[in-house]
Amino acid sequence: MITGKNCIAGDFSAKGNVEFKTMDPKLNIENPTTFVEATKEEIEEAAISAWNAFKVYRKVSGKQRAAFLNAIADEILALDQELVDMYVTESGLPEGRAKGERGRTMNQLRSFAELVANDDWRENTFDAAQPDRKPLPKDDLRKTMIPLGPVAVFGASNFPLAYSTAGGDTASALAAGCPVIVKSHPMHAGTSELVASAIVKAAEKTGMPKGVFSSINGGIQAGVDLVNHPKIKAVGFTGSITGGRALFDIAAKREEPIPVFAEMGSVNPVIITPSALSKRGNEIAKTYAGSITLGTGQFCTNPGLLLTVKSENTQDFVKELAKETIALDPQCMLHPNIKSGYEKKGADVTSQSGVEVVGKVEGELEPNYAASVVATVSGTEFLANPKLHQEVFGPFSMVVQCKDEAELLQIIEGLEGQLTGTLIAEESDSLDLMEMVDALQNRVGRIIYNGVPTGVEVCPSMQHGGPYPASTDSRFTAVGTHAIKRWVRPVSYQSFPKNLLPDHLKG
Numbered sequence: 001m002i003t004g005k006n007c008i009a010g011d012f013s014a015k016g017n018v019e020f021k022t023m024d025p026k027l028n029i030e031n032p033t034t035f036v037e038a039t040k041e042e043i044e045e046a047a048i049s050a051w052n053a054f055k056v057y058r059k060v061s062g063k064q065r066a067a068f069l070n071a072i073a074d075e076i077l078a079l080d081q082e083l084v085d086m087y088v089t090e091s092g093l094p095e096g097r098a099k100g101e102r103g104r105t106m107n108q109l110r111s112f113a114e115l116v117a118n119d120d121w122r123e124n125t126f127d128a129a130q131p132d133r134k135p136l137p138k139d140d141l142r143k144t145m146i147p148l149g150p151v152a153v154f155g156a157s158n159f160p161l162a163y164s165t166a167g168g169d170t171a172s173a174l175a176a177g178c179p180v181i182v183k184s185h186p187m188h189a190g191t192s193e194l195v196a197s198a199i200v201k202a203a204e205k206t207g208m209p210k211g212v213f214s215s216i217n218g219g220i221q222a223g224v225d226l227v228n229h230p231k232i233k234a235v236g237f238t239g240s241i242t243g244g245r246a247l248f249d250i251a252a253k254r255e256e257p258i259p260v261f262a263e264m265g266s267v268n269p270v271i272i273t274p275s276a277l278s279k280r281g282n283e284i285a286k287t288y289a290g291s292i293t294l295g296t297g298q299f300c301t302n303p304g305l306l307l308t309v310k311s312e313n314t315q316d317f318v319k320e321l322a323k324e325t326i327a328l329d330p331q332c333m334l335h336p337n338i339k340s341g342y343e344k345k346g347a348d349v350t351s352q353s354g355v356e357v358v359g360k361v362e363g364e365l366e367p368n369y370a371a372s373v374v375a376t377v378s379g380t381e382f383l384a385n386p387k388l389h390q391e392v393f394g395p396f397s398m399v400v401q402c403k404d405e406a407e408l409l410q411i412i413e414g415l416e417g418q419l420t421g422t423l424i425a426e427e428s429d430s431l432d433l434m435e436m437v438d439a440l441q442n443r444v445g446r447i448i449y450n451g452v453p454t455g456v457e458v459c460p461s462m463q464h465g466g467p468y469p470a471s472t473d474s475r476f477t478a479v480g481t482h483a484i485k486r487w488v489r490p491v492s493y494q495s496f497p498k499n500l501l502p503d504h505l506k507g
């Protein structure tokens with residue numbers, strides 16, 4: 001049973017009087033629970049409790065933190081159908097997706113548990129003393145990673161579990177030794193509360209300090225107050241460029257600026273060479289129709305931009321892609337606001353000079369269902385109009401027909417930073433593939449060869465982050481175990497007696 005309350009240091013609390021409800025986008029009605037936004041006082045209590053918990057939690061052994069993370073995964077599973085039903089009701093996504101995402105969330109928690117069960121992840125570095133070194137002796141130096149402090153996490157609307165309350169940001173921060181305060185996403189506050197209750201139970205069962213986790217309900221102001229709180233030492237965010245950039249600027253203007261790791265928009269360019277189009281254009285069209293519409297296009301890795309060099313097969317490919325895309329059943333979007341954002345941005349892009357809509361699902365759709373769109377434009381028009389470069393969050397993709405290889409390269413080099421870039425090519429191709437790879441790798445965090453960008457494997461070699469505005473710090477990833485590096489900083493111990501060193505530096 002959910003309460004609609006905030007979870008402040010393990011206790012459920014509702015001192016405020018601003019209320020809201022979530023939506024069932026499929027039924028287009030409000031869900032029954034009334035949620036209460038956190039007050040400034042509750043945010044203060046969460047932050048102070050997190051700071052007090054940090055003093056204890058940062059010293060908790062890796063094995064104990066691993067037990068905590070595994071217990072969270074167990075408690076999430078124990079929520080069973082109640083969690084699945086709540087997820088479906090609040091997101092409009094199907095039950096299969098809910099279960100898949102729950103599995104991914106648990107795997108993330110367990111992989112961080114495995115990572116921190118020993119101290120290798122800290123990249124401990126030892127330099128032995130050289131007392132006889134000339135002209136000066138060298139001191140004993142030992143470097144390790146320590147946690148930053150309490151982290152504020154902003155969950156994503158499009159991943160109510162895997163990038164939300166116990167998602168990758170929370171799992172990696174808790175693994176690093178940082179308490180977490182989540183600003184739950186108002187579109188799935190019920191799912192968040194259930195997961196928060198699982199984290200609280202896991203913390204109690206494994207003896208973690210109370211303030212190690214809190215979750216607050218609220219709008220923009222609650223998020224701003226949280227990021228401005230002096231006891232918050234870092235921020236994890238997934239969502240829009242507007243939101244991520246606003247929080248980044250707020251964090252930078254604090255008396256003590258703090259890092260904001262925001263993962264934001266991307267159009268995920270896909271280069272399809274004329275050789276690939278000529279050999280397997282129809283197959284590529286079918287595969288990409290599936291990728292463009294997967295999850296109603298509500299993925300940060302959605303292929304929003306397909307780049308081709310005009311050839312005799314281009315027109316056929318564009319038509320085939322449109323045909324395959326609109327043949328797929330329209331799906332529900334996460335929320336009426338996401339649907340209206342999709343339609344507004346889509347209309348903005350398709351009304352630009354030179355843009356032709358090649359395929360669009362027509363006719364009356366259920367409320368909050370999205371009409372998939374495939375558009376096309378010339379490379380020259382694309383280069384001249386920055387409005388065409390923006391993300392249309394939903395089942396939308398634009399095929400850019402470049403006049404030659406040079407124009408294609410110019411487009412890639414002029415793109416904003418991206419999470420992914422894909423190359424669809426043949427082994428012996430008419431394009432200079434190495435040149436394409438060189439250009440792409442400078443703009444993206446992950447390069448895919450002959451595949452699709454949707455589907456982000458959770459493993460250590462995954463890079464999910466790219467040059468701005470894909471993320472605010474391209475040196476880090478939001479997915480995979482290396483995500484822990486965002487929440488730690490290096491410290492060197494010089495000439496220390498063993499008894500004063502942390503255990504993992506004593507060796």
Ligand code: NAP
Nearest residue numbers: 156157185219220223224239240243246264265300341393
């Ligand atoms: P969002 O609007 O950026 O919101 C994400 C979270 O940040 C919410 O909790 C939101 O609170 C908060 N927030 C937003 N602006 C803020 C600000 N100026 N100051 C403080 N907090 C702020 O993202 P969304 O709701 O998930 O989706 C909206 C749009 O974001 C989509 O239509 C899409 O364009 C984009 N999006 C992109 C990705 C991606 O991975 N590329 C993923 C999801 C969404 P409130 O809800 O209370 O405003």
